[in-house]
Amino acid sequence: MAEVRIRNTDERISGEEKVRAFLDSQEVLYEHWDANKLPQELQNKFVLNDEEKEQILKTYDAEIRDLAARRGYLTWDIVALSDATPNLEELLKKFENVHTHTEDEVRAITAGRGIFIIKGTDDVGYFDVELEAGDVISVPENKPHFFTLMDNRQIVAVRLFIETEGWIAHSYSDPQFNK
Numbered sequence: 558m559a560e561v562r563i564r565n566t567d568e569r570i571s572g573e574e575k576v577r578a579f580l581d582s583q584e585v586l587y588e589h590w591d592a593n594k595l596p597q598e599l600q601n602k603f604v605l606n607d608e609e610k611e612q613i614l615k616t617y618d619a620e621i622r623d624l625a626a627r628r629g630y631l632t633w634d635i636v637a638l639s640d641a642t643p644n645l646e647e648l649l650k651k652f653e654n655v656h657t658h659t660e661d662e663v664r665a666i667t668a669g670r671g672i673f674i675i676k677g678t679d680d681v682g683y684f685d686v687e688l689e690a691g692d693v694i695s696v697p698e699n700k701p702h703f704f705t706l707m708d709n710r711q712i713v714a715v716r717l718f719i720e721t722e723g724w725i726a727h728s729y730s731d732p733q734f735n736k
């Protein structure tokens with residue numbers, strides 16, 4: 558299950574209901590899929606061929622279509638990142654900048670871990686959402702954030718889009734953010 562860390566106070570929020578309530582208060586959607594639906598051999602695999610990506614999408618077809626119907630997503634795909642990804646360091650450097658999109662950024666983690674750093678309301682400031690397999694998150698449009706990997710540097714996620722152009726990153730320079 559996801560865990561939240563508020564950067565200003567180092568307060569941690571855990572437990573599905575508390576995490577959901579906090580993220581709700583920040584207008585961040587949080588849901589959870591059954592990570593064990595995925596065939597065992599795909600639960601720990603981070604280099605995927607097209608067939609395996611298709612298998613993941615098929616496994617979660619009902620969940621994907623339900624989310625898409627509720628929230629208007631029209632296309633989806635699989636992203637897999639690990640130390641085997643060419644130019645991972647460069648990619649992470651590119652990722653690790655606060656930015657916004659005109660479309661929400663939705664990710665359903667199917668294997669591994671990842672972390673979203675999000676600018677909350679003024680009283681909260683920036684907070685981290687640490688995600689693991691089964692966690693589904695949507696960062697609202699125009700909310701400053703960035704995504705990066707955790708120490709294990711391995712993740713597989715479903716990405717859903719209304720239109721792929723909506724997901725272009727606009728950098729957001731914020732003197733209040735310090736890493």
Ligand SMILES: [Fe+2]
Nearest residue numbers: 662702703726
């Ligand atoms: Fe983003």
